[in-house]
Amino acid sequence: MELSGTDWSSEAAEGVPGVPPQREHLVVIGNGMAGCRAVEELLARDAGRYRVTIFGAEPHVNYNRIMLSPVLAGEKSFEDIILNTHQWYRDNGIELIAGDAVVSVDRAAKRVTAASGRSVAYDRLLIATGSDPFIIPCPGHTLDGVISFRDMHDVDRMLAAADAGGDAVVIGGGLLGLEAAHGLSLRGMKVTVLHLMPTLMERQLDEAAGWLLKTALEARGQTILTGADTAEILGDGKVEGVRLKDGTTIPASIVVMAVGIRPNVKLAREAGLAIGRGIHVDDHMVTSDPAILAVGECVEHDGNVYGLVAPLFDMCRALADGLVEKHSGYRGSVTSTKLKVAGLDVFSAGDFSGGDGAEDIVLRDASRGVYKRVIVKDDRIVGAVLYGDTGDGGWYFDLLKRQEDVSELRDLLIFGQAFASGGGAADPKAAVAALSDDAEICGCNGVTKGQVVACIDKGACSLDAVRAGCKASASCGSCTGLVETLLAVTLGDAVQSGPKTMCKCTGFGHDDVRREIVAQDMRSIPEVMQKLHWSTPDGCSSCRPALNYYLLCALPGDYVDDQQSRFVNERMHANIQKDGTYSVVPRMWGGLTNPRELRAIADVVEKFNAPMVKVTGGQRLDIFGIKKEDLPAVWADLNAAGMVSGHAYGKSLRTVKTCVGSEWCRFGTQDSTGLGVKIEHMTWGSWMPHKFKIAVSGCPRNCAEATIKDFGVVCVDSGYELSVGGNGGIHVRATDFLCKVATEAEAMHYCAAFIQLYREEARYLERTAPWIERVGVDYVKARIADDAEGRDALAGRFLYSQSFSQDDPWAERASAHVQHAHMAEFHPAKALTDGEPA
Numbered sequence: 001m002e003l004s005g006t007d008w009s010s011e012a013a014e015g016v017p018g019v020p021p022q023r024e025h026l027v028v029i030g031n032g033m034a035g036c037r038a039v040e041e042l043l044a045r046d047a048g049r050y051r052v053t054i055f056g057a058e059p060h061v062n063y064n065r066i067m068l069s070p071v072l073a074g075e076k077s078f079e080d081i082i083l084n085t086h087q088w089y090r091d092n093g094i095e096l097i098a099g100d101a102v103v104s105v106d107r108a109a110k111r112v113t114a115a116s117g118r119s120v121a122y123d124r125l126l127i128a129t130g131s132d133p134f135i136i137p138c139p140g141h142t143l144d145g146v147i148s149f150r151d152m153h154d155v156d157r158m159l160a161a162a163d164a165g166g167d168a169v170v171i172g173g174g175l176l177g178l179e180a181a182h183g184l185s186l187r188g189m190k191v192t193v194l195h196l197m198p199t200l201m202e203r204q205l206d207e208a209a210g211w212l213l214k215t216a217l218e219a220r221g222q223t224i225l226t227g228a229d230t231a232e233i234l235g236d237g238k239v240e241g242v243r244l245k246d247g248t249t250i251p252a253s254i255v256v257m258a259v260g261i262r263p264n265v266k267l268a269r270e271a272g273l274a275i276g277r278g279i280h281v282d283d284h285m286v287t288s289d290p291a292i293l294a295v296g297e298c299v300e301h302d303g304n305v306y307g308l309v310a311p312l313f314d315m316c317r318a319l320a321d322g323l324v325e326k327h328s329g330y331r332g333s334v335t336s337t338k339l340k341v342a343g344l345d346v347f348s349a350g351d352f353s354g355g356d357g358a359e360d361i362v363l364r365d366a367s368r369g370v371y372k373r374v375i376v377k378d379d380r381i382v383g384a385v386l387y388g389d390t391g392d393g394g395w396y397f398d399l400l401k402r403q404e405d406v407s408e409l410r411d412l413l414i415f416g417q418a419f420a421s422g423g424g425a426a427d428p429k430a431a432v433a434a435l436s437d438d439a440e441i442c443g444c445n446g447v448t449k450g451q452v453v454a455c456i457d458k459g460a461c462s463l464d465a466v467r468a469g470c471k472a473s474a475s476c477g478s479c480t481g482l483v484e485t486l487l488a489v490t491l492g493d494a495v496q497s498g499p500k501t502m503c504k505c506t507g508f509g510h511d512d513v514r515r516e517i518v519a520q521d522m523r524s525i526p527e528v529m530q531k532l533h534w535s536t537p538d539g540c541s542s543c544r545p546a547l548n549y550y551l552l553c554a555l556p557g558d559y560v561d562d563q564q565s566r567f568v569n570e571r572m573h574a575n576i577q578k579d580g581t582y583s584v585v586p587r588m589w590g591g592l593t594n595p596r597e598l599r600a601i602a603d604v605v606e607k608f609n610a611p612m613v614k615v616t617g618g619q620r621l622d623i624f625g626i627k628k629e630d631l632p633a634v635w636a637d638l639n640a641a642g643m644v645s646g647h648a649y650g651k652s653l654r655t656v657k658t659c660v661g662s663e664w665c666r667f668g669t670q671d672s673t674g675l676g677v678k679i680e681h682m683t684w685g686s687w688m689p690h691k692f693k694i695a696v697s698g699c700p701r702n703c704a705e706a707t708i709k710d711f712g713v714v715c716v717d718s719g720y721e722l723s724v725g726g727n728g729g730i731h732v733r734a735t736d737f738l739c740k741v742a743t744e745a746e747a748m749h750y751c752a753a754f755i756q757l758y759r760e761e762a763r764y765l766e767r768t769a770p771w772i773e774r775v776g777v778d779y780v781k782a783r784i785a786d787d788a789e790g791r792d793a794l795a796g797r798f799l800y801s802q803s804f805s806q807d808d809p810w811a812e813r814a815s816a817h818v819q820h821a822h823m824a825e826f827h828p829a830k831a832l833t834d835g836e837p838a
């Protein structure tokens with residue numbers, strides 16, 4: 001059939017059998033989910049009202065785009081996902097012009113023209129052009145083998161690539177990327193997913209659920225790289241691999257780009273309609289031209305654009321009402337997402353960002369891989385995230401949309417609809433009391449309720465005593481809540497509370513958490529929170545920095561530091577002062593400096609108008625009054641003069657203070673300055689439970705005040721006296737004598753071993769002084785002075801971990817490459833504030 005130039009104007013259609021000439025002509029651009037649904041809604045209200053013509057760029061009838069994933073995965077064929085057959089179009093007198101994209105809209109003449117040249121007049125025009133996939137414009141993005149995931153054509157290309165076998169890289173760890181990865185992996189390809197953000201599907205899932213998803217996908221054989229920034233797609237004409245900005249190269253025969261979509265507004269823009277992020281529409285889906293309507297992903301309503309079908313269908317109802325003059329109006333949509341990502345159930349709805357006044361109710365079941373979180377504000381549900389068991393998603397969403405008062409249900413809300421509406425006992429204590437004696441309480445150790453109660457009857461009156469007596473709750477800890485309830489039910493007020501917990505987010509103490517991190521080989525903060533049943537989604541300002549430190553200490557070189565879990569001083573590599581400016585302390589090894597460094601400091605002071613420079617108690621120069629936005633430039637200038645960060649802000653090695661020593665002083669017995677410099681070179685950059693200070697004095701006159709430092713060396717004629725656990729702060733404490741050694745090398749070796757013992761065993765924010773008072777100096781002597789083998793092992797572990805930690809944060813962050821990424825940390829998602837002075 002010759003299509004080009006055919007005139008399908010409404011006048012030309014007059015006289016078509018069965019088409020009354022007075023009907024207005026509705027032309028639809030876009031034969032997708034919204035365009036077709038709008039027509040269906042219109043037909044349901046008044047089938048005879050309009051004569052309808054639909055243009056579709058794709059050469060198909062209307063199909064269910066959501067089901068492209070099962071087609072890719074081989075679970076369905078294209079025929080299975082067709083929504084409206086050719087017969088449907090014929091039966092409803094709709095002219096479908098498929099495979100011919102509209103290229104222009106002439107609003108004055110009320111006429112559209114398609115790529116083939118076909119021109120059609122309209123009375124009403126409906127634009128439903130959906131979205132375009134976003135392609136990262138990195139080098140190589142136009143190579144053959146770079147595919148988006150939007151329509152049937154893309155699926156056909158992926159299937160052809162999968163038939164040839166090989167490796168696939170999927171860029172984007174959102175819903176679409178993960179669906180593509182799942183499909184390609186089921187089709188036999190080796191798949192790597194690259195995701196820029198730290199957790200998968202961060203827009204739908206919180207950190208905990210994102211981590212669970214990643215773990216499950218990895219268990220299915222996919223490689224998931226988070227924090228992965230694509231630098232280049234490699235290949236000569238055709239895709240051969242992907243290079244990341246950190247230099248990693250991944251081989252690939254196809255690259256699927258699924259990094260986001262943009263409303264397709266090209267036609268509307270060229271036609272001169274009002275455009276924001278999408279085509280502006282009012283509550284009746286009418287654009288800035290009253291004859292033109294728009295619906296679907298291409299529109300912006302009240303500042304919002306949508307990328308899921310449910311809101312689009314709401315719009316279609318309002319639009320159809322408007323076309324038959326009922327004018328119900330669209331008021332925007334609250335979205336929920338219930339998805340099966342690669343066969344795994346996830347659900348999210350509303351706002352799960354937390355924030356002021358929001359309370360989290362969290363349930364974690366590590367053994368079943370279940371995570372549930374409901375966010376409540378002013379007794380109303382504002383958001384929900386479910387992973388693994390999404391059965392109650394609809395119920396939470398309904399309560400959220402209706403803004404129901406949930407104060408009565410609060411305690412039972414997290415257990416789901418059946419329990420909260422009385423399907424289970426309304427009182428959790430009564431529910432536990434009603435369990436039979438044979439009911440299993442602790443799955444790991446096979447302990448029944450009868451055995452736990454017998455243990456309590458024999459005198460165990462605390463959680464620890466039950467753990468020791470019958471092993472219930474002594475392994476993964478998931479039954480801790482049940483055991484505590486049994487204690488309460490059996491003993492009432494006679495229950496003894498356990499050791500102090502880390503914070504309100506967990507029932508475990510610091511030592512338990514550290515032990516379990518090592519025993520269960522846990523590798524990330526979300527993993528610890530899931531396995532140890534944290535009661536909050538992301539922890540708090542007490543536990544997050546502690547967990548970050550414990551993981552850093554347990555997994556040197558392996559664990560990636562979580563900047564968001566650091567206090568403001570540590571994120572800014574400077575000390576925040578009371579007026580909001582920062583002070584910066586460059587490192588001066590052992591307190592030594594030279595003209596070049598002094599000049600660089602003077603230049604920085606002038607250039608950034610620093611109002612004060614002060615010599616610190618630790619023999620360094622502190623530059624005050626630097627504005628936050630100037631910090632990267634200050635780091636860069638100081639770094640260019642060879643100076644590195646002094647870590648004066650960190651829970652880490654601060655300074656090694658020295659006296660003049662034998663080189664200049666009349667009393668000095670050893671080169672205390674030289675030894676201090678060497679010790680500082682060995683220990684700088686090391687993260688600690690708290691700040692850590694060292695000093696070396698050249699004789700017992702002790703001018704460097706070594707006996708109030710965390711580790712002190714006093715040189716004497718016959719060697720070096722080592723002492724530990726001193727503090728010159730609020731509670732002044734003199735050091736405890738550790739031992740005396742003969743050589744500098746030994747002094748440094750003992751120092752490394754002591755630091756590592758403290759790093760491995762002290763609790764976060766516990767300085768050496770209270771730690772030693774808690775464990776006893778004899779214990780420290782036994783581990784460091786008396787146990788040569790243990791000392792060597794500790795020192796070895798310290799030096800090994802130092803091989804990964806002595807990267808200067810200033811040098812790293814001031815370089816042009818990462819400055820941009822780091823600047824984002826100047827506006828952290830979770831602001832932790834630290835009350836402790838520098």
Ligand SMILES: Cc1cc2nc3c(=O)[nH]c(=O)nc-3n(C[C@H](O)[C@H](O)[C@H](O)COP(=O)(O)OP(=O)(O)OC[C@H]3O[C@@H](n4cnc5c(N)ncnc54)[C@H](O)[C@@H]3O)c2cc1C
Pocket residue numbers: 029030031032033034035055056057058065066067068069100101102103128129130131149150151176179264267295296297298306307308309310312339
């Ligand atoms: C693989 C995949 C899985 C998805 N899974 C889900 C899910 O699980 N849940 C969910 O809610 N949503 C999901 N979505 C999103 C959902 O499919 C979209 O929100 C929905 O299809 C948008 O409808 P639309 O009509 O606005 O756009 P589309 O359905 O994309 O339709 C737009 C149509 O307009 C055509 N067109 C564009 N320009 C022109 C032109 N100039 N002339 C003629 N025709 C033109 C396009 O070819 C296209 O056919 C998924 C999307 C994809 C791609």
Ligand code: SF4
Pocket residue numbers: 659660661662665666667668669672697698699700701702703704
């Ligand atoms: S501690 Fe001894 S060696 Fe050092 S400066 Fe004082 S007197 Fe001199």
